[in-house]
Amino acid sequence: MKSETMAVLLLVLLLCAESSIAQDVFSPSVDIIVEIEKLKNMDERIQKLEEALTNVLSENEVLKHKLETVQKENEAKKVAFSAGLLGSGDGSTGPFDALKILEYKKVFSNVGSAYDSNTGIFTAPIKGAYYFRFYAHCHGGASMAVSLLKNGVTQCSVFSWKPVSNGNGSNGVVLTLEIGDQISTQLWKQTWVYDDTASYTSFSGFLIFPL
Structure with a gap:
């Protein structure tokens, strides 16, 4: 069991x-x-x-x-240039029977590439306040007259009427520019300027601040 x-x-x-x-x-x-x-x-x-x-x-x-x-x-805000009239050698420019835009060939600096040495014209890349200054030199007995132009309109000038010895003149101006505005210097009719390796005749400008 x-x-x-x-x-x-x-x-x-x-x-x-x-x-x-x-x-x-x-x-x-x-x-x-x-x-x-x-x-x-x-x-x-x-x-x-x-x-x-x-x-x-x-x-x-x-x-x-x-x-x-x-x-x-x-990068666009970095704008400055400076140039002497002659790229090399020495000599006078002018006189001419008509107004002549000066072409500064000896470029010391051209930050922003706004200055064109082929035409002598600075073109504003941005809107802003700019400062420009130019110098002109002539020998005794010759008349020198140069104006700074904005879009073809005279802004300021320098003048020396047949100095006994060498004649010099300089001027500067602050301008408000729009994009594309053009600045140049112009030699008056029947006047001339002199330059050599010391760059007595020159043109400079730079952006102070954008607007």
Whole structure:
């Protein structure tokens, strides 16, 4: 009788064990489900990080563009030039039967490239207040007269009427210029100027501040 009871108990235990094994095999583990949820959460965080990184890169591009714009604006604000009349040698320019724009060939500096030595004309690259100064020299017995022009209109002049010895004159002016305004110096009719390697006759200007 005892042996039969033991057999029944063993059979019950075996059935329980098989049931437990089957449950473990065919039912997902709670730990696996948790890990899957963690992976899902990680994917979401990675996606958010990618979106944040994309936004940062876009902001960096915007900042880079703004920086380049500011740098270009700052470069445009750097305007200054100075030039002597003759590039080399010595001699007089004039007299002429008509007004003559002086072309200063010996360029000492031309920051911003606003002065054109081929024409003698300075063209304002930005709106602002500018300062210009020019010098003229002549020998005794000759008349010298030079004017500074803004868009072809006289602003100020220097003059020396047949000096006994050498004649010199200089003048300067502050002008408000718009983009594209042109500044030049003009030799009067039947007058002349002299220059040599010492650059007695010269023309200079620079931007004081933008407007």
